[in-house]
Amino acid sequence: MTKNTDIAVIGAGPAGANAALAGARYGFSVTLIDEQPGAGGQVWRAKSTAILDSPTTPETVAGNRLRQEVDESSVTHLGEARVWQIERGEEGANLYLLRQGRSDVLHARALIIATGAREFVQPVPGWTTPGVLGLAGATALFKQEMVPPGKRTIVSGTGPLVFFVASEIRRLGGEVAAVITPNSRGDWLGCLPAMASRPDLLLRGGRWIADLILANVPIHWRYAVTRVEGETRVAGVEFRKLTVDWSPTGAARRIEGDSLCLGNGLIPTTEAAQLAGLGLEHSPRLGGWIPCNGEDGATDIGGIFLCGDGTGIRGAAAAEFHGRLAGLSAAQHLGADTMGERNRLRAFYDRAARFGTAMTSLSIPRAGLAQLTTDETIVCRCESLSRADIAAEISSGAGSTNAVKSGLRAGMGPCGGKFCQTAVSRMITEAEGRAEADVPPPTPRPPLRPVPVAALAGDFNYSDLPIPKPAPL
Ligand SMILES: Cc1cc2nc3c(=O)[nH]c(=O)nc-3n(C[C@H](O)[C@H](O)[C@H](O)COP(=O)(O)OP(=O)(O)OC[C@H]3O[C@@H](n4cnc5c(N)ncnc54)[C@H](O)[C@@H]3O)c2cc1C
Numbered sequence: 001m002t003k004n005t006d007i008a009v010i011g012a013g014p015a016g017a018n019a020a021l022a023g024a025r026y027g028f029s030v031t032l033i034d035e036q037p038g039a040g041g042q043v044w045r046a047k048s049t050a051i052l053d054s055p056t057t058p059e060t061v062a063g064n065r066l067r068q069e070v071d072e073s074s075v076t077h078l079g080e081a082r083v084w085q086i087e088r089g090e091e092g093a094n095l096y097l098l099r100q101g102r103s104d105v106l107h108a109r110a111l112i113i114a115t116g117a118r119e120f121v122q123p124v125p126g127w128t129t130p131g132v133l134g135l136a137g138a139t140a141l142f143k144q145e146m147v148p149p150g151k152r153t154i155v156s157g158t159g160p161l162v163f164f165v166a167s168e169i170r171r172l173g174g175e176v177a178a179v180i181t182p183n184s185r186g187d188w189l190g191c192l193p194a195m196a197s198r199p200d201l202l203l204r205g206g207r208w209i210a211d212l213i214l215a216n217v218p219i220h221w222r223y224a225v226t227r228v229e230g231e232t233r234v235a236g237v238e239f240r241k242l243t244v245d246w247s248p249t250g251a252a253r254r255i256e257g258d259s260l261c262l263g264n265g266l267i268p269t270t271e272a273a274q275l276a277g278l279g280l281e282h283s284p285r286l287g288g289w290i291p292c293n294g295e296d297g298a299t300d301i302g303g304i305f306l307c308g309d310g311t312g313i314r315g316a317a318a319a320e321f322h323g324r325l326a327g328l329s330a331a332q333h334l335g336a337d338t339m340g341e342r343n344r345l346r347a348f349y350d351r352a353a354r355f356g357t358a359m360t361s362l363s364i365p366r367a368g369l370a371q372l373t374t375d376e377t378i379v380c381r382c383e384s385l386s387r388a389d390i391a392a393e394i395s396s397g398a399g400s401t402n403a404v405k406s407g408l409r410a411g412m413g414p415c416g417g418k419f420c421q422t423a424v425s426r427m428i429t430e431a432e433g434r435a436e437a438d439v440p441p442p443t444p445r446p447p448l449r450p451v452p453v454a455a456l457a458g459d460f461n462y463s464d465l466p467i468p469k470p471a472p473l
Pocket residue numbers: 010011012013014015016033034035036040041042043044081082083084114115116117118119136137139140164266272307308309310314315316317319448449
């Protein structure tokens with residue numbers, strides 16, 4: 001059965017939830033859809049019900065405030081609902097939703113896509129060993145379950161997340177064996193002028209680093225993990241010094257630990273925007289490929305709007321304002337006059353975006369980091385394909401991500417390419433001496449998320465199925 005709404009928003013993170021609230025304030029019916037049960041997205045993820053009494057953090061406070069605002073508004077929030085297909089109509093779009101084991105269709109006159117980002121991990125030998133978690137993924141564990149990843153954790157990666165994760169592990173009672181980051185102290189100092197645009201956030205980051213220094217946690221600047229040790233469980237890591245372009249150099253050092261948090265920045269998720277018909281452009285300073293979008297989240301397609309990290313990695317503070325701007329743009333599209341409010345909001349968005357893009361510049365991997373992936377390293381986890389398998393496919397003529405995908409199934413497993421596509425694209429650029437901007441991600445296909453066949457088939461009795469007449473001989 002098809003239901004109708006004025007505005008549908010995919011993603012209830014800081015961007016999407018604020019977009020929904022902004023649209024609803026102008027009297028439009030708004031449906032906010034997210035696969036997580038509560039609003040808040042990645043950064044303001046709700047605690048599981050088992051630990052509701054545990055101490056609050058700035059993230060839980062901000063998330064609780066947002067969830068309360070959504071609950072008290074006229075927004076219809078559909079939690080645990082996955083959008084698996086988007087079809088554009090004459091006005092707006094039809095969304096195919098999987099919820100409570102059923103697939104339903106929602107028609108929206110205006111659609112706001114706020115699907116956020118995903119994590120990039122440069123594959124290193126042993127990165128698939130149990131006990132290795134994504135750096136960003138680990139924050140989900142802390143916020144939702146409030147447990148550290150192990151007893152003694154090595155935390156390695158780029159940008160501010162490495163310090164947040166290390167200090168959270170300590171707050172939750174775990175030991176941090178070491179912090180290993182490709183960034184240098186000089187990289188951080190270079191970002192100070194831009195970071196000064198949000199002194200509150202700068203101070204918070206400073207506290208994470210101070211906490212680690214006071215606790216004598218070793219911080220290895222301009223180093224990277226080059227191998228994970230352990231057969232059935234992480235036992236330790238090898239790590240090496242990096243050059244300015246982050247190529248490994250010098251002798252390997254060792255450190256023991258039972259778990260590793262590893263990550264190298266975030267990548268905007270573009271698949272929903274692509275299914276809605278939007279083209280992509282390459283923007284290295286915003287994290288790579290982003291859907292083409294203009295002022296206040298407007299796009300070339302009337303009735304389709306974008307906001308948040310899915311349009312480029314600018315962080316949660318910017319996502320909040322970008323969401324409000326996109327919600328107001330959608331309301332304007334449906335007939336409201338929101339120009340004055342948008343004019344007032346833009347300065348707040350620009351200030352937060354300035355801080356966020358400085359953090360992104362620290363997180364983006366430099367070219368040499370690709371050398372951490374050796375021939376034997378698994379690159380596509382779902383299909384167990386090593387770097388050598390993918391390199392052979394590329395050298396046999398597969399010069400695009402689509403060609404590697406159809407030849408080897410890299411990106412066709414349950415993760416839909418979330419883990420391997422960026423590494424595959426970078427392998428093609430490296431092998432063929434092409435620019436990253438010449439190697440776009442593969443064409444996304446529905447379903448955006450796994451859908452059980454039973455949900456598509458719905459309820460039926462075998463006896464009701466029409467039996468085709470026998471074909472004439
Ligand atoms: C795993 C992870 C952890 C992070 N942790 C932190 C952190 O601790 N601190 C920090 O400052 N930044 C963190 N970030 C970055 C942070 O997410 C962003 O800066 C900020 O949350 C962006 O807000 P957003 O609303 O654009 O996206 P998000 O907060 O990512 O929200 C996007 C939402 O869209 C939903 N969604 C996506 N596709 C679909 C679909 N097809 N159907 C239904 N729902 C869908 C997702 O479930 C998600 O809730 C993290 C990023 C990731 C990927």
